[in-house]
Amino acid sequence: MITKESILSILAQVSDPEVPVLSILDLGIVRDIQIHDDDKVDIGITPTYSGCPAMSMIAVNIKMELLAHGLKQVNIHEVLSPAWTTDWMTEEGKQKLNAYGIAPPQYNTANNPHERDAVVPCPLCESKDTVLVSQFGSTACKALYKCNSCLEPFDYFKCH
Ligand SMILES: [Zn+2]
Incomplete structure (x- = not known):
């Protein structure tokens, strides 16, 4: 059944x-x-x-x-409406992303549309001292960041 x-x-x-x-x-x-x-x-x-x-x-x-x-x-x-948003990603999914080395979306877009102000913690060392290198990382869904503490570049799964 x-x-x-x-x-x-x-x-x-x-x-x-x-x-x-x-x-x-x-x-x-x-x-x-x-x-x-x-x-x-x-x-x-x-x-x-x-x-x-x-x-x-x-x-x-x-x-x-x-x-x-x-x-x-x-x-x-x-199902095109309502459009998908990263808000629908589960907490477990965000944790899996982080463990995989991709910083998960940091904001709920419904509550905070100003993603520009996001502090994206490094998924490798958890440092918050990170900088945006490019709005487009390995795919259009991701931005490329670099960590000033461990110096590693990493992808950020952008809020959407
Ligand atoms: Zn780091």
């Missing part, structure tokens, strides 16, 4: 192609799960950054993972 919980435990194994330590549940992009006839499922996902090519890959990965777990038919549709 397929339940929403069993679907969620399968989706927890689908990772973000850009940051493999994050599952799509950590990202908070799964908006809707509908189960029909026990072996058909409809999943609604909200795209993250519009410039991120990862979404079609995520959709394919969701499909493959669910089919591998015995579902017969998997439909994935995009």
